[in-house]
Structures are given as C-alpha cells and as structure tokens.
Amino acid sequence: KAGVTQTPRYLIKTRGQQVTLSCSPISGHRSVSWYQQTPGQGLQFLFEYFSETQRNKGNFPGRFSGRQFSNSRSEMNVSTLELGDSALYLCASSLRTGNSGELFFGEGSRLTVL
Amino acid sequence: EDQVTQSPEALRLQEGESSSLNCSYTVSGLRGLFWYRQDPGKGPEFLFTLYSAGEEKEKERLKATLTKKESFLHITAPKPEDSATYLCAVQRSNSGYALNFGKGTSLLVTP
Numbered sequence: 001k002a003g004v005t006q007t008p009r010y011l012i013k014t015r016g017q018q019v020t021l022s023c024s025p026i027s028g029h030r031s032v033s034w035y036q037q038t039p040g041q042g043l044q045f046l047f048e049y050f051s052e053t054q055r056n057k058g059n060f061p062g063r064f065s066g067r068q069f070s071n072s073r074s075e076m077n078v079s080t081l082e083l084g085d086s087a088l089y090l091c092a093s094s095l096r097t098g099n100s101g102e103l104f105f106g107e108g109s110r111l112t113v114l
Numbered sequence: 115e116d117q118v119t120q121s122p123e124a125l126r127l128q129e130g131e132s133s134s135l136n137c138s139y140t141v142s143g144l145r146g147l148f149w150y151r152q153d154p155g156k157g158p159e160f161l162f163t164l165y166s167a168g169e170e171k172e173k174e175r176l177k178a179t180l181t182k183k184e185s186f187l188h189i190t191a192p193k194p195e196d197s198a199t200y201l202c203a204v205q206r207s208n209s210g211y212a213l214n215f216g217k218g219t220s221l222l223v224t225p
Binding site: 004031033035041042043044045048050055056058090092095102103104105106107108110 | 124148155156157158163179194201210211212214215216217218
C-alpha cells in the first residue's frame with residue numbers, strides 16, 4: 001500500500017515569490033492535514049481538509065491557503081514568501097473516523113526562502 | 115491556550131539503559147494524546163493513542179502511560195535503532211482532527 005506522497009521534496013524560492021506544494025494521500029483516506037515544522041517552533045498545524053472542505057485552520061496568516069480535490073489529493077499554497085516561511089511542510093492523511101488521531105505523514109517538502 | 119511541553123529536549127542512553135520521556139500538557143477537553151516517532155529526513159510515524167488517565171499502551175520496548183497532567187514514554191532496554199525524535203501531541207475535543215505537538219525529545223542510544 002503506497003504511503004503519503006509529497007512533491008516536490010526540495011525547493012528554493014526567493015522572497016516575494018509564491019509556492020505550491022502537492023500531497024497525495026493514502027488510497028481510501030479522505031482527510032488531509034498540513035503541518036509546518038521548524039527547529040524553533042516544532043510542528044504546527046496549518047489546516048485540515050475532508051471531502052474537499054476545510055474543516056480546521058491553524059493560526060497562520062492568510063498567505064497560507066490550501067485546497068482538496070475530489071480524488072482527495074491536496075495542495076497548499078504560500079504567497080508572498082518571507083524568510084520565516086523556510087520550513088519542512090508535512091502532509092498527513094487519515095481515515096478520520098472516531099477519535100483516531102492516527103495520522104500518516106509523508107516525508108515532507110523542504111522549502112528554503114532566500 | 116493549549117500547551118505541550120516535552121522533557122528532556124535531548125537524551126543519550128547506553129544500549130540497555132532504560133529511561134522515560136515526559137510530556138506535560140495543558141488542554142481544555144482532551145480528546146486524545148498521541149506519541150509519534152520521527153527519524154531524520156522522514157515524517158513522523160504514529161506509535162500510540164491514549165484517551166483517558168490510567169490508560170497504558172505497549173509496543174515492543176516502548177510503553178506509554180497517561181495521567182491527567184502528563185504522559186510518559188518508557189523505553190526498556192533500548193537499542194541503537196530506537197534513536198529518533200519522539201513527539202507528543204494532544205487533540206482537543208472541539209478542534210476536529212488538529213493536533214498540537216510538543217517540540218520533541220531527541221533520543222540517541224549508543225552501543
């Protein structure tokens with residue numbers, strides 16, 4: 001069974017540019033969450049999508065946005081990049097049933113902003 | 115505001131030397147507490163879910179316990195392959211499936 005796939009794995013951008021990251025969840029998983037991981041702040045929740053609808057949103061500025069498609073694949077976009085946006089962006093999928101917080105993470109997209 | 119604090123930040127053990135990692139939390143309406151393991155260059159890997167005080171879960175050399183204020187991850191007779199960062203996360207009852215993570219404990223087990 002294929003795991004969560006994130007593309008691209010690495011990318012370098014300059015301040016002011018925008019970036020789009022992609023996530024393909026495990027087959028059958030309809031929930032996709034995004035997290036930002038930095039050495040200083042650790043893992044921070046960005047947003048969660050289920051059945052193409054944003055269900056929860058973390059405390060991030062409006063420059064961070066996402067969407068989910070009918071096949072459960074998800075994208076997140078960061079506009080007007082800042083140096084502080086350099087981070088590992090992790091996507092996680094889950095069945096979203098009951099109380100389970102069992103998330104299956106991808107290997108992440110490492111973004112460097114110069 | 116929810117808070118998840120993990121200690122120690124880093125821990126070095128000799129192979130076979132048992133120890134415990136701590137996760138202290140403050141959350142209104144805990145739905146669940148989770149432990150994940152993260153290897154360098156990889157995404158976190160799910161280990162355990164604990165739902166109520168007094169609950170315990172075991173997997174190989176790992177045992178997770180939960181009280182009303184903290185959780186412990188006990189590592190018995192660790193091996194070098196247990197070296198990783200261990201992350202604790204809480205899920206609030208009214209926050210959907212969003213997890214609030216601690217900053218992790220980096221564990222190094224030497225032969």
